[in-house]
Amino acid sequence: MAETATPAGAGLGIRRALLNDLSNAGSVVDFLEVTPDNWIHTAGTSLKKLHALTARYPMLAHGLSLSLGGTDPLDSDFIAQLKTFLDAHHVHTYSEHLSFCSAGGHLYDLMPIPFTEEAIKNTAQRIREVQDRLERRIAIENVSYYAAPFQVLSEMDFIHAVLNEADCDLLLDVNNVFVNSINHGYDAQAFIRALPTDRIAYLHVAGHYTQEEDLRIDTHAAAVCDPVWELLAFSYREHGIKPTVLERDFNFPLFADLLAEVQQIRTIQQEICNG
């Protein structure tokens, strides 16, 4: 594998809507994160702009469609395409979701894996197979979920077991912990504290939508709220400062406002650093 630059500090997720702003700006963030599933088998000026960006920034990649927790067969062609993509764009770390998005075909969104022993074995085995084929260690993201069908184990036991059996890393999504802590009534700080420090590869923050006081939706369509910023600082204090990506998918603000949120990540990292 070619040498890849190591991301550190604060980064931003590439979206098509941000492509021009990112391309026209200087080095406004420390690194970028790209979703291969949105770019493989595409062409044109957008792809050229993507190549130009990935050539000048340290890169992470964050997938959507692998369905690591699913039971449809793993898509060998897709994994091969992923490997080519990750190499072509000098990606340092590739992450996917601890969820499933297919069952008799794709649904194109994330479903909650039943927290069961059988699902642990299935998911861990698939992660191992993906790591073998990609010839790299991957990170899995704790997802937001609104229901836990067929639940037997706790989410925390499930995450720990998958990380151990698959021998993979964790992408800690702080907003998802916050959203889940409200939707499922648990203590967000206790949850974050219980995660294994040495497995955390990097972090996500994002905004969400308050549908009801006890039902939050992980929309990535709003600014990061104060309790999530506080939880990010808490995560750094518990597990050390790790590269952190701001995710924004919809309802984009001015680019300067988005960069101010990325700057907020840096500011929190500085404050923790300075004690």
Add this chain to the structure above:
Amino acid sequence: MADLREQQLQFANHLRNPDRFPAPQGIEERRLLVYRDLFFNNISQLLQGVFPVMRSILSDEQWQSLVRDFYTAHRCETPLFPWVAGEFVEYLCSERDRADDFPFLKELAHYEWSEVVLRHEPDFVVGEARIGDKPLLSPWCFPLSYHYPVHRIGKDFLPEQESSGPVCLLMYRQLNDEVKFVESNAATFRLLQLLEDDGFESVEAVAAQLAKEMQHADVDALLVAVNETLAQFIRDGLLLA
């Protein structure tokens, strides 16, 4: 107890079509609703972006019913988001047969989807795969032939009858990525076919064949017309000289 596969299929199928497939037991209704809305809106918006004309001529009810049936009946194989709409076209053209659909619906879907496919045609190297001394159809040019004038369809034009002859369109992508189309005709399409045919090594041979097929007496005049057309297509990037 149901195994993992059955559990996942039950949850997924409920999101595909809540009317037909019951949800797993014990989940609060408002939480199921979050999933149902998220999943359906996600796929609906994705398709709406690729098929704006189709969306505009269907009522909300018709559109939702169409998307719902696609989501339920079709097994989507691609993991790549820009290609999901291709699954929808496959469903419409190969799996759906409804008497109450607009007769042109499949062709309209194909036409709108072709623009996306064209945008994602890879870069090409000029000069490869030349056949004799003839210009070559650019990989960034799609000759499209329909029964209905799909390029004119809109809320105010919903044809019920097929056109009297084939509707020939040349859709092409310019170097700046802009996608354009020109109306064409059967003779020009035949000309483009002959350019690709190994049996004819020069523009003269192509024109002679075309004259024969069209029972055109004046081969020289046809050759002049053919050369004018080819020169225009080369200037616009539909053909590679």
